[in-house]
Amino acid sequence: MSIFTEKDGITRRQFFKGAGMLAFTAVVAGVFAKVGVDVFAASDDYIQKRAEGLYTLDEQMAIRKSHENPEILQIYKDFLSPGEIKPVSEKAHHLLHTRYGKDIPGLIEELATHHDAA
Amino acid sequence: MSTVSTTGIITVSNECKACDHCTFICPTGAISGKLGEKHHIELKKCINCGQCLINCPFGAIEDYSMVNEVKAALADPKKFVVVQEAPAVRVALGEEFGLAPGTNVKNKMYAALRKLGFDKVYDTEFTADLTIMEEGTELIHRVFNALGVEGFENSGPLPQFTSCCPAWIKYAEDKYPHVLPHISSAKSPQQMFGPVAKTYLPEKLNINPADITVVSVMPCTAKKYECDRPEFMSSGFKDVDYVVTTRELAQMIKDAGIDFLNLSDEKADKLIGLSTGAATIFGATGGVMEAALRTAYELLSGQTLDKVDFKAVRGLAPVREATVEIPVKALGKALPVNVCIVTGLKHVDTVIEDVLAGRSNYHFIEVMNCPGGCINGGGQPIRRDTY
Amino acid sequence: MSEISGKVLKHDTQTRSMHWVHLIGFLILALTGIAFYWDLIGISNIFGGPANASLVHRWAGVIFTAGPTIYILLNFERFAKFIDTISHFTKDDFAWLKTMGGYIPFIKVDKAPPQDKYNAGQKILGGLIIVGCLLVILTGFPMWLWRHTLPAAFLAMCYNIHFWTAIIMILLICGHFFLAAIHPKSRIEFASMMLDGYVDAEITSHHNEKWFNALQKVE
Numbered sequence A: 001m002s003i004f005t006e007k008d009g010i011t012r013r014q015f016f017k018g019a020g021m022l023a024f025t026a027v028v029a030g031v032f033a034k035v036g037v038d039v040f041a042a043s044d045d046y047i048q049k050r051a052e053g054l055y056t057l058d059e060q061m062a063i064r065k066s067h068e069n070p071e072i073l074q075i076y077k078d079f080l081s082p083g084e085i086k087p088v089s090e091k092a093h094h095l096l097h098t099r100y101g102k103d104i105p106g107l108i109e110e111l112a113t114h115h116d117a118a
Numbered sequence B: 001m002s003t004v005s006t007t008g009i010i011t012v013s014n015e016c017k018a019c020d021h022c023t024f025i026c027p028t029g030a031i032s033g034k035l036g037e038k039h040h041i042e043l044k045k046c047i048n049c050g051q052c053l054i055n056c057p058f059g060a061i062e063d064y065s066m067v068n069e070v071k072a073a074l075a076d077p078k079k080f081v082v083v084q085e086a087p088a089v090r091v092a093l094g095e096e097f098g099l100a101p102g103t104n105v106k107n108k109m110y111a112a113l114r115k116l117g118f119d120k121v122y123d124t125e126f127t128a129d130l131t132i133m134e135e136g137t138e139l140i141h142r143v144f145n146a147l148g149v150e151g152f153e154n155s156g157p158l159p160q161f162t163s164c165c166p167a168w169i170k171y172a173e174d175k176y177p178h179v180l181p182h183i184s185s186a187k188s189p190q191q192m193f194g195p196v197a198k199t200y201l202p203e204k205l206n207i208n209p210a211d212i213t214v215v216s217v218m219p220c221t222a223k224k225y226e227c228d229r230p231e232f233m234s235s236g237f238k239d240v241d242y243v244v245t246t247r248e249l250a251q252m253i254k255d256a257g258i259d260f261l262n263l264s265d266e267k268a269d270k271l272i273g274l275s276t277g278a279a280t281i282f283g284a285t286g287g288v289m290e291a292a293l294r295t296a297y298e299l300l301s302g303q304t305l306d307k308v309d310f311k312a313v314r315g316l317a318p319v320r321e322a323t324v325e326i327p328v329k330a331l332g333k334a335l336p337v338n339v340c341i342v343t344g345l346k347h348v349d350t351v352i353e354d355v356l357a358g359r360s361n362y363h364f365i366e367v368m369n370c371p372g373g374c375i376n377g378g379g380q381p382i383r384r385d386t387y
Numbered sequence C: 001m002s003e004i005s006g007k008v009l010k011h012d013t014q015t016r017s018m019h020w021v022h023l024i025g026f027l028i029l030a031l032t033g034i035a036f037y038w039d040l041i042g043i044s045n046i047f048g049g050p051a052n053a054s055l056v057h058r059w060a061g062v063i064f065t066a067g068p069t070i071y072i073l074l075n076f077e078r079f080a081k082f083i084d085t086i087s088h089f090t091k092d093d094f095a096w097l098k099t100m101g102g103y104i105p106f107i108k109v110d111k112a113p114p115q116d117k118y119n120a121g122q123k124i125l126g127g128l129i130i131v132g133c134l135l136v137i138l139t140g141f142p143m144w145l146w147r148h149t150l151p152a153a154f155l156a157m158c159y160n161i162h163f164w165t166a167i168i169m170i171l172l173i174c175g176h177f178f179l180a181a182i183h184p185k186s187r188i189e190f191a192s193m194m195l196d197g198y199v200d201a202e203i204t205s206h207h208n209e210k211w212f213n214a215l216q217k218v219e
Helices: A012-042 A045-060 A070-080 A090-096 A101-117 B002-007 B051-055 B067-075 B093-097 B106-116 B124-147 B166-175 B177-182 B189-205 B222-227 B246-255 B277-283 B287-301 B345-356 C013-037 C041-046 C049-074 C076-086 C091-102 C120-145 C152-182 C187-194 C201-207 C209-213
Strands: A003-005 B010-012 B061-063 B080-085 B212-218 B242-245 B319-328 B333-343 B364-368 C007-009 C198-200 C216-218
Touching: A012 C076, A012 C120, A012 C152, A045 B277, A070 A090, A070 B124, A070 B189, A090 B124, A090 B189, A101 B177, B051 B061, B067 B080, B067 B212, B067 B242, B067 B246, B080 B106, B080 B124, B080 B189, B093 B246, B106 B246, B124 B189, B124 B277, B124 B287, B166 B177, B166 B222, B166 B345, B177 B345, B189 B212, B189 B222, B212 B222, B212 B246, B222 B242, B242 B246, B277 B287, B287 B319, B287 B333, B287 B364, B333 B345, B345 B364, C007 C201, C013 C041, C013 C049, C013 C152, C013 C187, C041 C049, C049 C076, C049 C120, C076 C120, C091 C120, C120 C152, C152 C187, C187 C198, C187 C201, C198 C201, C201 C209
Parallel strands: A003 C007, B080 B212, B212 B242, B333 B364
Antiparallel strands: A003 C216, B010 B061, B319 B333, C007 C198
16 A cells, blocks of 8 residues: 655745744734733823823912912801811811721710710 | 622622732732632722722722712702812813813813702812811821920821821721821811811801702712711711712713713802812822922911922822921921822831831821822723723 | 545644644633633533633643644744645635535535645635634733733733634634534545544545645655
């Protein structure tokens, strides 16, 4: 019985096509890596842009310091510390301050008795 | 309320593709699950920051919604519904309507909120200014106490941590109870707005505080958890009733058929709606610090700042530090104030351990959970920028 | 047709081994992959639950990648010849495609145009499998190794490409399996890839006429 096999050896065209395929693979991998790097680099750009948006808005504001806000001055004078501007007044402490962790149950109890009395 | 305490604000839906991206995003390691199996958020460890939500490649993580309650309140004629919006919302809301990130839509936002039916449109920036007044004063007291000035013996220890970020607060309560005395006792701007709206407004506008519903629009999912904390009832009612995120507000605007981009510019209502630039920058990391420095400098020195920008505290690096010389009139000498800004809770542990071990020479430390600050909060529009 | 007797060695031992490795790898990958995407716990449980199925999927992926890579490095000549054959389209190939080589029941073909070692359909399959493998491999490893650091947008893109490429590949392999193992006209070559590597010379002489004419005879 006769056996047929392929002849050994490789033509120039075959060699270049094989090598070309490997080069193509490398290029595809490279492009893919480039896309990955670009996406990675750009993925946080929006944070920067939003921050810039806030800082630009800050520069456009007529008043740029908290203690110059007329409504803040008014709420202290009229309500939180009547007649003067005194942060951490008793009323401010009651309304605007809190406690954390294991002190919370005590705070809740205090608030409850405060409201019952009122 | 019960929903929040039993299931938490942030939940993984059945759409989870088990890609395991979120376990690294989560600052507290609350997400369990190996690559390939559906992930699960451990309620006890979760600080509700929503970073996993905005970073999920499949949009498979959801937050607890209060939109229906807000709509019901708006439809109820007896309710006097007031709304506050956080600084970070105004530079991101436009993205949901096709605008570039960072576009300021503050005035259109006020107009849209009025169209949605809110009785009064105020601004969280007002209470951000109030926070600076309270928190800044508290800081000054702590510094004076540390310097041995008489009359400030009841102040807490230095350094002082900021208290604006509810995710950070829960993290500190869960993991570092010893650092709690260092955290400013001032409430966050959102929680200051609630009692102010339910005590100051009724006095001025002559309405029944029981009829007031306070809604806040936040870039944050942890704010939903914060508003449900039981201790926030100093007005005698639940201080802040409902929280919606930037995304949910955009959806409400779309649902109502409002042509957002063509709205005319409007202003916030008077009384508790006026804001300053210092409050605006609260939304970015380092902003609370810069706002506090502007006020502390002027109040302590009695001088007017000719340049209000403190560029040293800006940036997006996770941990930044700066020293500001403040000539303190009461002491008659300049005081170098060392400040530190942390953005991203993964980076806070070393700072806290230094503080607890007494190695820290900072006076004031700002901590924000989300990388970049509230502008990148868990309630913000989800971006998939590829280039 | 002249009388041709004897056997043709179509695929050597290494080629057949690589094909087996790739086949088994592919089956495991396809099964576990389908289980993940549609949440088929029944399939995942065969591999010991979703987390373990994922582990199996990843390491099968390593084998799926390493198999052909090692083969190409050891047999560059054979690989180059394969690429040359599948990328070389002549009039005969297009004529073959028009009638689908007579494999479709309702197209009657008296004599299909002469073909190379691979007929036009196999050439296209070869090209698609190469591109498909490249895509699933390139998207698969980032999903595993850099899942924590890559941005969500990129990960989502990887998952989408991975999924759609895999679906197309599974369909292609189903067709390939049908023609290679079930269709009576072509399953006669089954042994050449799956077993000893030989085909009857007579079959080759009219299935792969052009190639057969270029072969050498060894006793």
